[in-house]
Amino acid sequence: MVDFILQIGSENLNAAVGLVGHGRWGQRHLATLVKLKAEGHILDLYVCDIDPTKLNALPNAVNRAFTSLTDMLDEVRVDVLAIATPPQSHLPLAAQASKKGVHLLVEKPLGTDYDETVTFLDALPAATNLAVGYLLRHHPGIEAMRAQVSAKGRGDFTQFHYKRRTQRPRPQGATPLETLATHALDLCSLLLKAPLAAFNLRTLTTTDDSAYIELENEDGRLARIDVAWGAEEEARQLILSGIEGEMELDFGTHRLIHRPNGIQKDVLIDIGTEQPLYQEWRFLLTTVEESSGVLVPSRDELLDQARWLANHR
Known part of the structure; x- marks a missing residue:
């Protein structure tokens, strides 16, 4: 690889970015990358998909298209x-690219098999940066929630309720646990400050299109996760509550409301409107310079x- 210096905000970067998989979510990535290229954050942009029909009418910002990652x-x-790309292909493609010294953004889940995930991480070159697509970590509302949790202390927020119900049909090959619930599982551990291994499973109900999960650990932290495709109406919200009151985040409207205990009026927290996928890419590009x-x-x-997924799928 050619060495380069990456400075976010520069108009003359030397970073080349590739995208493999140009389905529904790949198109979201590409739109974000086109914006970043227009802003001067990347130089070259390439797209790959094994289906050549998905490479028709690509934006002019794409330098070249391929039907083979090799x-x-x-x-x-x-x-x-x-x-x-589909989850079962994540690890093989990531391993192939990492052997070339390429930094990675892999959509979640990283892998569908626990042992294969361990093997991949063990073999990952020490200088390779890897971000897995839990983009809600980069949502400004989640960042504000994390700041509140850090300021108040680990025990002040003890209940987590995540709902993601979409009217869209289930994508081919997708499962509610590995595709929809993974964001919630990640945020549950992050905001309640406990690994999933520390929680007991109280309820797990799944269909082809939906999953409902209840988790509880020994010190009383409780998580409820409700996800589905083909729902009657859209719902995208997270409620975090405890002795400090309640915070409610609506992912659709970017509204974060804090209801502190003892205060009658809701407090609307300004979190801006920046899209988390854009923020995720900015973060990854910033880390590339260090290759650490x-x-x-x-x-x-x-x-x-x-x-957790291996034990409960």
Whole structure:
């Protein structure tokens, strides 16, 4: 790979970004990358999909399209690769790219098999930065919630209720646990400050299109997760509550309301309107300059969720 210096905000960057998978979510990535290129945050942009029909009418910002990741990695320089393909292909594609010294943004889940995930992380080059697509970590509302949790202390927020019900049909090959509930499981551990392994499973009800989960740990932290495709109406919210009151985040409207105990009026917290996928990409691009083996989430967090999914799928 050619060395380069990445400075966010510069108008003359030398970063080449590749995207493999141009389905529904890959198109969201591409729109974000086109914006970043227009703003001067990346230089070259490449897209790969095994279905050539998905490469028709790509934006002019795309330098070149490929139907083979091998060809892309062999024929052009790629510094950062986004993998937005079906979950079972994530680890093989990520392993292939990492052997070329490429930094990675892999959509969640990282892998569908716990042992294979361990093997991949063990073999990941020390200088490779890896971000797994838990983009809600970069949502300004979640960042504000984390700030409140850190300021108030670990025991002040003890209940987590996440609802994501969409009218969209279930994508082919998707499962409610690995595709919809993974965001909630990640945020549950993050905001309640306890690994999933510390929770007992009280309820797990699944269909092809939905999942309902209740988790509780020994010190009383409780999580409820309700996700579904094909719902009658859209619902995208997270409620975090405890002795300090309640915070309610509506992902659709970007509204975060704090209801402190003892205060009659809701407090609307200004979190802006920046999209979390854009923020996720800005974060990853910022880490690339150092090539220091940044993992987000951490290795322990990734394996904690991989183990939970392996035990309950």
